[in-house]
Amino acid sequence: MRLVTLHTDGGLRAGIERDGKYIDIAVNLPHLPSSLRELLELGDVALGQLQQLLDRNERPTFVRGPVRLAAPIPDPPKVICIGLNYRDHAAESGAPIPAEPVLFSKFSSAIIGPEEPIRLPKVSKEVDYEAELVIVIGKRGRYIPEQEARQHIVGYTIGHDVSARDWQLRKPGGQWLAGKTFDTFAPIGPALVTKDEVGDPHQLNIELRLNGQVMQRSNTNQMIFSVDKLVSYISQVVTLQPGDLIFTGTPPGVGFARKPPVFLKSGDTVEITIERLGVLRNPVVSE
Numbered sequence: 001m002r003l004v005t006l007h008t009d010g011g012l013r014a015g016i017e018r019d020g021k022y023i024d025i026a027v028n029l030p031h032l033p034s035s036l037r038e039l040l041e042l043g044d045v046a047l048g049q050l051q052q053l054l055d056r057n058e059r060p061t062f063v064r065g066p067v068r069l070a071a072p073i074p075d076p077p078k079v080i081c082i083g084l085n086y087r088d089h090a091a092e093s094g095a096p097i098p099a100e101p102v103l104f105s106k107f108s109s110a111i112i113g114p115e116e117p118i119r120l121p122k123v124s125k126e127v128d129y130e131a132e133l134v135i136v137i138g139k140r141g142r143y144i145p146e147q148e149a150r151q152h153i154v155g156y157t158i159g160h161d162v163s164a165r166d167w168q169l170r171k172p173g174g175q176w177l178a179g180k181t182f183d184t185f186a187p188i189g190p191a192l193v194t195k196d197e198v199g200d201p202h203q204l205n206i207e208l209r210l211n212g213q214v215m216q217r218s219n220t221n222q223m224i225f226s227v228d229k230l231v232s233y234i235s236q237v238v239t240l241q242p243g244d245l246i247f248t249g250t251p252p253g254v255g256f257a258r259k260p261p262v263f264l265k266s267g268d269t270v271e272i273t274i275e276r277l278g279v280l281r282n283p284v285v286s287e
């Protein structure tokens, strides 16, 4: 299933995309919660009802007219990010291959959806792009063994780890938080695609285009730490819960490592494609 969040006259509502058309879950199954995060908290029972809605012979009611998508999970409890999870990206960043996952985070206030503008903060001159596969957690857990990690993953979406390099790399203390969590620095979407439709998360082509020009092109088979390892590792530290997002790191080709460096500017358009997940497109504007 391709689960989405729709802008409607009644506010943000969970939906399902099928063949380019959208189903408002609240219209078809009014007893279910209208937020996708709350729906995930109900687990397999709710997902089973959504699947039945698609499978049954009487047709579900589709939304008429144009649809505007929001971030599939606009209100994640946690946004956890992994740094340096592709060998070539570690090399281009001048960083050693990490022996353990490098963790940082973004606040949920950074989340935006498809087509929403990335706003360049007036206090940064070095805003960069990073295409990433994002894990969406569906089941609560702590100390999750690697072999059980998939049971806690509901699906995947595309994420853009927008990064102000001047704030990430040249501020006191050596922390990445500030540079990574400016407002609008976590575009996600267009859909949360359930794991049954994605198949092997380590065999997905990933590509980022800046104004139509390919800047990053790789495959998730190049990751250093698997999605299972990441879920297990992070769950040693925090309880993972439904709706939590894990950005799994970016492949090589980022702007600051280029000669000359490339940074985002007002008027740019960034598109990220991940096989089976779709295209996440965002314009760039000045604050």
Ligand code: MN
Pocket: 081, 082, 083, 084, 130, 132, 161, 247, 249, 250
């Ligand atoms: Mn990243």
